[in-house]
Amino acid sequence: MTTDVFKKITGHDPYPHQIKTYEALARGESVILCAPTGSGKSEAVFVPFVELRGRTLPNSMIYSLPMRALVNSLEERFKGYGTSLDVKAQHGKRAESVLFDADCIVATLDQVITSYVCAPLSLGVRHGNIPAGAVASSFHVFDEVHTFEPLLGLQSSLILAERMKNMAIPFAIMSATLPAGFISSLSERLGARSIDAEEHTIPARAKRVVTLRENLNEQLSSDRVLNLHNDHNGRTIVVCNTVGRAIDLYLALKDRVTPKPILIHSRYFDDDRAEKEVHIKRLFGRESKEKALLITTQVIEVGMDISCDLLVSELAPVDALIQRAGRCARWGGKGEIIVFGISCHAPYEQALINKTKTVVEKNKDQRLTWDLEKEMVNEVLEETFAEFAKPEAGARAMMYLSKAAFEGKPATAEKAVRDALSVEISIHDNPKLLGNRVLWLPRCKVHPGTLKQFFINGKPKLWRIEQDRNVMDDYHPQVEVILVKYANDIHPNGFYVIHSGYASYHPEEGLVLGKRGAPAEPVEPKDGLKDSYSKEIPHETWKLHALRTVDAFEKYILPGEDFVYSRLASCLPIEKEWLLSLIRLVLLLHDLGKLTEEWQKKIGAEGEFLAHSGNLANIKLPPHATVSAYVLRDYLRKKWDQVIGDAAFFAIAHHHSVRAAKVPRYNLCKRWAEEINSILSERTGIRLEQEEFRKLETQDSPTTLSNHIPAFEKEKTYNLYAILSRALRLSDRRATTQESEIG
Incomplete structure (x- = not known):
């Protein structure tokens, strides 16, 4: 089967x-x-x-x-x-x-x-x-x-x-x-x-005969590459360890080789890179027999489905060498890989380079089989990777993950993936005029040190773009355009806009600092998150929206997540139906904070309680998500337990904005309990006793939720929070845009 x-x-x-x-x-x-x-x-x-x-x-x-x-x-x-x-x-x-x-x-x-x-x-x-x-x-x-x-x-x-x-x-x-x-x-x-x-x-591997050669006492030169390429008279790939070496080699060979060699590395814009990749796949693809020379870097080590007869590489760690060798005689046949020496170990560790040099010398002139590749990997990497397998090796990554979850800073989260630093740059004369569309400006990445040095020497007009630093309301994303005054205000992983009088961009040249150019134009993402509140929303009662939210969940979310909810219930552990009752309660009561005198007055309700009315982009409504959570926190903890109750509490508080914490002064409307119980009993069989909430019906002064988000280390609460939040926000969006029907 x-x-x-x-x-x-x-x-x-x-x-x-x-x-x-x-x-x-x-x-x-x-x-x-x-x-x-x-x-x-x-x-x-x-x-x-x-x-x-x-x-x-x-x-x-x-x-x-x-x-x-x-x-x-x-x-x-x-x-x-x-x-x-x-x-x-x-x-x-x-x-x-x-x-x-x-x-x-x-x-x-x-x-x-x-x-x-x-x-x-x-x-x-x-x-x-x-x-x-x-x-x-x-x-x-x-x-x-x-x-x-x-x-x-x-x-x-x-x-x-x-x-x-x-x-x-x-x-x-x-x-x-x-x-x-x-x-x-x-x-x-x-x-x-x-x-x-x-x-x-594996037929292609069984028929593959690639021989490992070494020339470790000699460094790569244009003359040596030219002679090897001409001698083999086929398809040659040369892999350098740095972009600079690859560019230098290409410039030295581009007028000496016919057809002209191809250069590819990591510093191309997407369209240019895509065009190069199509050309490379044609010349080095399965069906090609043309003579060709490709000069490249680590970018071809994984993912590029190409092959050559001769692969020439600078000495690199054994795992990198084996990945490079995978582009030689990829679909079977004969091939050769020649490893040359290097003058500097960067960007790799010296110890790994030394160990790899030893195993390459030891196995020179051998057929590079899968068994030999594994032997070489074990000899070089076994001792190093033994430490990486221990749980305590994850302490640094866990620290960054926890900090990022608390702060909400993508730059911190990215540190849990890699050490490499960069900033994103675009060009515009007045980014403030773009409003939120400033986020759609095309961007290039450079090292933050490069931008800092340019800022000090070139004194350009530069802005830093910040998003949602201080969430003040539930509906409107906040983008701040901040003029940079000091070099120390330039931080890794940030997004910066330079005035076009100080920078240019051209598809051939790329980003050039210090050269006058033209402003970039915002490009709307093909598949981004549209703000469902930026357009006219039909008049909708509070009760109808609550029912539509549950209906959207039952129709669109639950059928695809049944497997996950079963596993989640077992993990907590609670009965699956008890978990689903929690989810339905969260969906029905997520907008409880709209049942305040302040919110209903602001939206212009007369008679029935409203959830939506007209274009919300023109109305600054008081926060309601945090009010909903604030009123329900103790009830949720008591009805379930602290692990589950806290997850539901934060999911409700954050159903418009993660880490929202400010609770405004409020007074719940007189009929709030009657309104919610009319739908709770119908959909969940649960009824809230108003007496339990007497002390929470009025909040005379603004306050703040005690925490911004569940602690990342509290695995069960955090995972449940994330899963509940997704179910709530997707269901709420479907209900708000009228994509569901009450069945």
Whole structure:
């Protein structure tokens, strides 16, 4: 049966490691898959997800990768199988599923981790708990994990995997170059099944004969590359360790090689890069026989489905070398990889370079088989990775995750993924005139030190863009445009706009500081979160909106999340129906704070209590979400317990803006209890006794909620909060935009 499923979707019979992965996931087990490049690791998890979603797997899959190019390539591949799944890419330049609401989201790891802590990179922080709920409840695949920073991105992935384990939701961790001891330790710690591919079962690998050569006493030069390329008279890929080395080599060869060599690295804009990738795939693709020379960097180590006859590489850590070698004779046949020496170990650690040099010298002139690759990886990386497998290795990542969840700063969340620092820059003469559209300006990334130095020397007019620093109301996102006065006001991961008198951008040159240019134009995101309150909203009573919210949940959310709610209930542990009763109560009472004299007067209610009336963009209403939570907190804790009650409390408080905490003075309307009980008893069988709330019916002065968000360390409360928040906010949005019907 498994063979038939694979053949139906991919058109090919599965390899043994793909069958084992399918069978493990079908049993509800998690998987750690180690397989060589070109062995169908992605299909090993995609096919089971297509067939098992809603049964032994959640209905949504989040596939995390280290690079945007990989995301683009895999998203295209998954779509090419023609399944009924909604497959979307999610990264900084293709934010196609900011709410993580597609069936299959292929994303960069930073998008996933920052979203989990309610500080997403591609969405206003006020909406952060919507994607957080998806991350807390999906089938996760972490691929190419050897490329994740060991003490940051890798550890953040393991923290998330461990939380999935605790909810009995399967996950998959995959790589071609992880040490055996590390895999064994992870398997035991995470309760995951370890699966190792066998080379002889993969036809392309079995027929592949790649010989490892070394020339470590010599450094790469243009003359040497030219001679090697001409001698082989085929397709050659040269991999340098830095962008600067690649550019220098390209400039030295571009007029000496026919056809002209191609250069690709990490510093291209998306359209230019996409055009280059199409050209590279044509010349180095499966069907190509043309002579060609590609000069590149680490960007081709993972994800680019290309092959060459000769691969020339600077010395790099063993896992990087093996990934590079994966672009040689990728579909079988003969190939050769030649490793040259280097004068400087950067950007890699000297110890790893030294160990790799030893194993390359030891195995020179050998056929580079999968078994030899694993031996080399174990010899170089085993001792180092033994420390990374220990739970305490995640302390630094956990610190950043906790801090980011509390502060709501994407920059802090990003530190849990990588150490690399950057700032985003755009060009405009008066960004204040753009209002919220300033967030749509196209951006380039540079090192913050570069911008600081330019600010000191060039004295440009520069603005810092801040979003939702101080949430004052429930409906209107806040964007601040702040003039930068001092270099110390320039911080990593920030967004800055330079006056066009001091900077230019051209598709060929890119961003040039110190050269007069033209303002950039805002580009509306193709798939962003639209503000559902920016347009006219029909007149709607409070009771009708509450019922519509529950109806939207029953119709649109619950059918797809039944698997997750079952696992969540078992984890808490409570009966599933008791969990669903909680969710329905939260949905019905999320707008209790609108049943105040102040709110109803402001919206112009006469007679019936209102939830919406007219264009809210023109009315500044007092906060109501925090009032709802403030009134219900003690009741929720008493009715359930503190773990569950706090999660529901924060979900209600944050159903318009994460970390909202200010509670205005208020007076509940006289008939508030009568209004809510009329629908509570109908939909949940629960009735609130007004006497329990007497002390909370009036708040004479403004106050503040004691905490801004559940502590990230309190795993059960945090995950339940994220899942409840997502259900509430998506249901509320559907109800508000009249996309549901009361059944």
